[in-house]
Amino acid sequence: MNHARTILGDTRQRFFASIQRYALLTIEQLVDVARDQQRFSPRSRAAALRHIVARAPIEVTLGRPFAARRRLVRKHFGV
Template sequence: MNRQRIFSFGLMVWQTHGLSHEELLRIVKAKKRYSPHFRAAALRHLVMAAPLSVTAGRPFAERRRRVRAHYRI
């Protein structure tokens, strides 16, 4: 990844920081409305906020898969 893409993704993570749980779910599910990078930034916040019963303390990639399965995304 080049610097511009890294900076752009970081900006998207920052933009999605204060959103509610329902708004993050709506963004992640809206494939035609938002870019894949913006949806990934919203998914990152969902993964970090997921309860331990869903994530089971696994590494990030496994937690992401478990959260996607849990919310049926």
């Protein structure tokens, strides 16, 4: 059995670094990042949206799977 570690590609490493970078922001700051198409790259905005979806209250997400939660959160926050 080969248990060699998988090395992430450069693009994926940058995406996960973006996720880490936005971990300490408030939800209001994350919404600002996700909305601002001029200052932030699509990768940064996607990372911010991921945190928004994770932190959104159950009243917004309704306990749905991730893709459905993301749609509900985008509609609720206007992202």
